[in-house]
Amino acid sequence: MELKGLHHVSAITANAKRNYDFYTEVLGMRLVKKSVNQDDTSMYHLFYADEIGRPGTDLTFFEILGAGHTYPGNNSISATSLRVPDDNALLFWLDRLNELAVENDGIEEQFGRKVIHFKDHEEQRLFLVSDQTNEGVSAGIPWSHSVVPKDKGITGLGPVKLTVPELNPTERILIDVLGFHQTGEYPSAAKGMPDIQVYATGEGGTGAELHVEVRSDLPKERPGRGSVHHVALRVEDEVELNEWKKRISRERLPNSGVVDRYYFQSLYFREPNGILIELATDGPGFATDEDEEHLGEKIALPPFLEPQREEIEAKLKPLDTKEK
Secondary structure (H helix, E strand, C coil), rough: CCCCCEEEEEECCCCCHHHHHHHHHHHCCCEEEEEEEECEEEEEEEEEECCCCCCCCEEEEEEECCCCCCECCECCEEEEEECCCCHHHHHHHHHHHHHCCCCCEEEEECCEEEEEEEEEECCEEEEECCCCCCCCCCCCCCCCCCCCCHHHHCCCCEEEEECCCCCCHHHHHHHHHHEEEEEEECCCCCCCCCCEEEEECCCCHHEEEEEEEECCCCCEEEECCCEEEEEEEEEEHHHHHHHHHHHHHCCCEEEEEEECCEEEEEEEECCCCCCCCEEEEEEEEHHHHHHHHCCCCCCCCCCCCHHHHHHHHCCCCCCCCCCC
């Protein structure tokens, strides 16, 4: 068994409309699914991705109305990156972010790649990473109707950073249980802190890395709007997911068991530093219940929630997501 790379990252927003505007009109991603949190149907669950929502391209958000400010710290998923095709695309993005007054740190080098660290309107910690030198998991394909030129568009998820108070417990789970391997390190931006460790799985590269930062000087993060709820990793299919369940259970890690999310099957567990990790199958995908040309335009519900549609929609503030 080998995990194939990153599947998706799920974060928190306090306002679905403003979130939709930023990720589609500023970042040019496609809303491929407008649904609800299956564990709490009173909140939207929005999925942004490439043209059809390929595994490894999804950045998703739960809308928690009134969610407070995030106080960054330890035991957290502390940064999410988004892939762009090359260094030239990154120059385009620097101009775009500056023109749209999006807070950013300019182009920097990180682990041998060009990156731009920036934040969204809710201080979600993000960075764009160039695939100029990437060899590994294939990128997605940007949507042709995006406000961003297709050759400059976001092609999927890049490395995800975890921040923990000590390395060993997390490293053991990544290597001994999940089968990641360490591929290198790079300096932390925090003075006096250890180098950030890089771990990869599957074919490796930007679409298959977790970066682990040790910050013994920080308190535990207090999540809110702009924080990340969990990171999901790619599993081939449900047969393999059941094998992962056996392995994780043998480690005596409390887990959810296999959960039917309709668009994919999932299993959730927390590693010892408290970070929530999901394993998710590649299929069946987001076109299961919607035509590819009209993804994300209507509220999509899995069959087991369809009988509650009227009640669910009555609790949600209307959100117009049809292509303008």
